[in-house]
Amino acid sequence: MKKLIFLFSFLSVVSLFAQTDERSGFSNLLQAGTISVTIGGDFIVTGSFPAFVTERVDQFVSRLYKETSGKLLANINASYQLDELKKKIDDFSLRGITLKRSSGEIQTLDLQKFRVNGEFVNNPYLKNDDVIIFPDNDIERNFFTVEGAVNNPDKFFYVEGDDLQDALELARGINKAYENVKRVDIHRLSYDGQKMNVVMSDIDSVPLLQRGDRIVVVADETQRKEFNVIVLGEVNRPGVIPITKNNTSIKGVIEDAGGFTEMASLKKAKLFRGSSNIRFILEKEFGLDLEDLSEYLKGWPNPFLFEYEKNTMLRMSNLTEADTIFFLADEQIRQMTNEAS
Structure with a gap:
C-alpha cells in the first residue's frame, strides 16, 4: 500500500511539474511576443508554427509560404523540375479559408478579396492556438x-x-x-x-x-486606341503622328508633321502599308536610322536580311528569264521592296 501511495505521489509531483513547465513555456512565449498557430488543409506546409502576436493571417501565411517555398526550390536546378514544383507549391486557394479560435469561434476568410479591397474583416489578427484550414483547391470544378x-x-x-x-x-x-x-x-x-x-x-x-x-x-469594345502612323524623310517634324481609326487623311498627317521641307519630292514619296518588312526596307533601302522609333516598330518584325541578299545575288547571276529560279528570286524581291504605293 505504501508503494502505491508513493507511486501516486511521485506521478502527481511529475504531473504538477509538467503542467508548471507547460504554463511556464506558454508564459515565455507570450513574453517573447509569440503564439502558436496551426495550419491544416491544402497548403504548401501544415503543422503548428510560432507566430507573432502582431501578425495578421495574411502576413503569417505569406511568411510561411516564402520560407517554405524558398527551401523547397533552393536545390532544384533543372528548369522543368523547377516549373513543375512551382505549380505544386502555388496550388492552394486564398478563398474559403476557415479560421478556428480556441474559444470555439469559427470564421471564413477570403484573403484574395482582402488583397483587392484591403478590408481587415477577411484578415484578422492571430490569437494563440488559432487553427487555419485551407480548402481543397479543386478549381477545375469549383x-x-x-x-x-x-x-x-x-x-x-x-x-x-x-x-x-x-x-x-x-x-x-x-x-x-x-x-x-x-x-x-x-x-x-x-x-x-x-x-x-x-x-x-x-x-x-x-x-x-x-x-x-x-x-x-x-460592353462595346472601345476604339480609343493608339492609332499611329510614322512619317519620315523630308518633313519638318518627322516621327510618330497620332491618327483616328480610319478617317485621317494623308494631308492631315503631313500638316501634323509640320509640312514638307524644300527638298521634298512628292513624285518619290512612298506609302507603306501592311508590310512585315517595313523596318528592313526603310533601313536597308533608304538608309534611315529608326533607333528612336524602335518602341513603335517592335510590332513589325525585323525582315530576313539573309533571304533578301541571297535572292539579290540570284537575280544578278547569269540566269535567263526562262529559269524558274530567276522568276522566284525576282518575285521575292518584288514583294520585299515594292510593297508601297
Whole structure:
C-alpha cells in the first residue's frame, strides 16, 4: 500500500511539474511576443508554427509560404523540375479559408478579396492556438470566370454564397475605359454539359452564382486606341503622328508633321502599308536610322536580311528569264521592296 501511495505521489509531483513547465513555456512565449498557430488543409506546409502576436493571417501565411517555398526550390536546378514544383507549391486557394479560435469561434476568410479591397474583416489578427484550414483547391470544378469589360478578367475559386458583386470585386471592378456598362450575361452550363442557359442581369444586381458560371460583362469594345502612323524623310517634324481609326487623311498627317521641307519630292514619296518588312526596307533601302522609333516598330518584325541578299545575288547571276529560279528570286524581291504605293 505504501508503494502505491508513493507511486501516486511521485506521478502527481511529475504531473504538477509538467503542467508548471507547460504554463511556464506558454508564459515565455507570450513574453517573447509569440503564439502558436496551426495550419491544416491544402497548403504548401501544415503543422503548428510560432507566430507573432502582431501578425495578421495574411502576413503569417505569406511568411510561411516564402520560407517554405524558398527551401523547397533552393536545390532544384533543372528548369522543368523547377516549373513543375512551382505549380505544386502555388496550388492552394486564398478563398474559403476557415479560421478556428480556441474559444470555439469559427470564421471564413477570403484573403484574395482582402488583397483587392484591403478590408481587415477577411484578415484578422492571430490569437494563440488559432487553427487555419485551407480548402481543397479543386478549381477545375469549383470555379467561376469573369470576362469582358473588367480590369482583371480571370478564373476564380468558387466559394458557397458567392454573388455577382463578389465576382466583379475579385475582377477589380469595371474597366473605366468602357462606357455605358450596364449588362452582365451569366453563362450557366447544365450538369451534364449539354445545355447552356444564359442569365442576363443588371450590373448592380446581386444574383447568387453557381459552380462553373462564366460571367461576361457586356460592353462595346472601345476604339480609343493608339492609332499611329510614322512619317519620315523630308518633313519638318518627322516621327510618330497620332491618327483616328480610319478617317485621317494623308494631308492631315503631313500638316501634323509640320509640312514638307524644300527638298521634298512628292513624285518619290512612298506609302507603306501592311508590310512585315517595313523596318528592313526603310533601313536597308533608304538608309534611315529608326533607333528612336524602335518602341513603335517592335510590332513589325525585323525582315530576313539573309533571304533578301541571297535572292539579290540570284537575280544578278547569269540566269535567263526562262529559269524558274530567276522568276522566284525576282518575285521575292518584288514583294520585299515594292510593297508601297
